[in-house]
Amino acid sequence: QVQLVESGGNLVQTGDSLKLSCAASGRSFNNYAMGWFRQAPGKEREIVATISWDGESRFYSDGVKGRFYITRDNDKNTLYLQMGSLKPEDTAVYYCAASRAIIAQRINMYDYWGQGTQVTVSS
16 A cells, blocks of 8 residues: 655646645555546546656646656655646646556556645636
């Protein structure tokens, strides 16, 4: 089992950048594919970006492609999401999650979830 704690959420302006972090503890972090997800008020949780266990494969949703960048540091047991050119529609609670698969691009493949961090983008 792995425990996940997100941080870095904040209130920012349109066009700003922000970096989220997800600290993992428990079983070997590098055994898991990882992902970032978000949920806006009244909407379903959606995938933002995923990364394979070794960091070699990444996936981005169309809405963030070219603006967000997912990375991981297996030595520090930490997942990151660098967000740029933020828009009001990026406002949501952002969650990190771990999958026991080595690569996972569907939300139902994720087994462990953090509590989330709020990102608010004002216009």
